[in-house]
Amino acid sequence: MxxxxxxxxxxxxxxxxxxxxxxxxxxxxxxxxxxxxxxxxxxxxxxxxxxxxxxxxxxxxxxxxxxxxxxxxxxxxxxxxxxxxxxxxxxxxxxxxxxxxxxxxxxxxxxxxxxxxxxxxxxxxxxxxxxxxxxxxxxxxxxxxxxxxxxxxxxxxxxxxxxxxxxxxxxxxxxxxxxxxLAPAAPLPAALTPVDRRRLAGRWAPTDGHKAAYVEFTADGEWRGSDGCNDDSGRWITAAGGTLLATAGAVTLMYCAASVPVGAWLWTARRAGFEGDVLVLLDAQGKEAGRLRAAD
Known part of the structure; x- marks a missing residue:
């Protein structure tokens, strides 16, 4: 690892x-x-x-x-x-x-x-x-x-x-x-509804890419996920204004086609919000890092 x-x-x-x-x-x-x-x-x-x-x-x-x-x-x-x-x-x-x-x-x-x-x-x-x-x-x-x-x-x-x-x-x-x-993150775009802890908890899948990729946020502040082949995990926290901070730990490095780097998305995320039923992750400059949808 x-x-x-x-x-x-x-x-x-x-x-x-x-x-x-x-x-x-x-x-x-x-x-x-x-x-x-x-x-x-x-x-x-x-x-x-x-x-x-x-x-x-x-x-x-x-x-x-x-x-x-x-x-x-x-x-x-x-x-x-x-x-x-x-x-x-x-x-x-x-x-x-x-x-x-x-x-x-x-x-x-x-x-x-x-x-x-x-x-x-x-x-x-x-x-x-x-x-x-x-x-x-x-x-x-x-x-x-x-x-x-x-x-x-x-x-x-x-x-x-x-x-x-x-x-x-x-x-x-x-x-x-x-x-x-470490400078302040760009504000969440007005078109997005700020993320909150209760709504974020659960399993999410990327809107595009490997079908096995996912991330699951648990109520106790842990997350686990996969890029489609490699497992990853860490911790997460939300705050006002759509703030989302997450850590990411050790991960295997098995290659697979169409993998989705959900761990990297979370590590770089500083803000998150909902566009309808889609979760949008944004980096410190307000650039989109990734999109996920609630998974069954």
Whole structure:
């Protein structure tokens, strides 16, 4: 299993988090107040999430110590299951989504209960659907009721280990290309009805292409699908204005004629809307990525 090429060439959006129980990193760190549901938010930009962060105030003793967020990937370091990798998505409205799709071989082979560490998103992380900045400008991760789930404290320094590449230790950098990729998405065209979570849940098939291609959105925020020959999966989230963000994980690379890259469609999607009974996926520039119709 390998990650598809589009994961190596596109910039991810969002953030993956994890943390030690009530950890605040260094004893001298005072991360400041946590914003509540009614506190006015500072202006947001996904690039503010890029960095190496100490995770604080996660109610899970094995959640992890450091979250390293690069423009195209994330690493959760120091969890009870070792170092985990994945992708993240976020937008300027504060929507957040993260996924796990890999774990070190050390984890899979040596720690009881961690056999699926590279496939399952930790429960606390699964609850996170948004981010805001607190009074000091530090990121706070929130659930769907705007309740804090975790705080991120800057300046974390990962310690080299047998399951970590050198590239995972250096502080992530926001490049000009990353800033362009993380810029606000074009608005949904007025002719489309904004997508919503309830209507999106279910099985959809491309309007053209391989008859076996499909994508199925489940109510718990997971999706699975096929291009006609290769299976794919990830997570998804919707928000106001037709916002749709999705992750995509490892996929086989079997060739088949007339395949439909539904995973790539979802990865590049930033907006989605309905044209009658057809689901239209749009990229950040408002260009159509793909069309699907509800399948029986």
């Amino acid at each position: 390998v990650r598809q090429g589009y994961l190596a060439t596109l910039i991810a959006f969002g953030v993956l988090l994890a943390g030690c129980g009530r950890q605040t990193g260094s004893g001298s760190v005072d991360p400041g107040p946590v914003p509540g549901a009614t506190e006015a938010s500072r202006p947001l930009a996904p690039e503010q999430l890029v960095g190496s962060w100490t995770i604080a105030d996660v109610d899970d003793p094995g959640a992890g110590k450091i979250l390293r967020l690069a423009p195209a990937e994330l690493h959760l370091i120091g969890s009870r299951c070792g170092t985990l990798g994945g992708s993240w998505r976020a937008d300027v409205d504060g929507v957040f989504l993260a996924d796990i799709d890999s774990a070190s071989s050390l984890v899979v082979e040596g720690i009881p209960g961690c056999e699926r560490a590279g496939q399952d998103v930790p429960g606390w992380l699964r609850r996170v659907t948004a981010y805001r900045l607190d009074g000091r400008g530090l990121p706070v991760l929130l659930d769907d009721l705007a309740r804090p789930v975790a705080r991120l404290i800057p300046g974390a320094t990962p310690t080299a280990g047998p399951d970590m590449a050198a590239s995972e230790l250096a502080p992530p950098v926001v490049t000009d290309a990353a800033r362009r990729a």
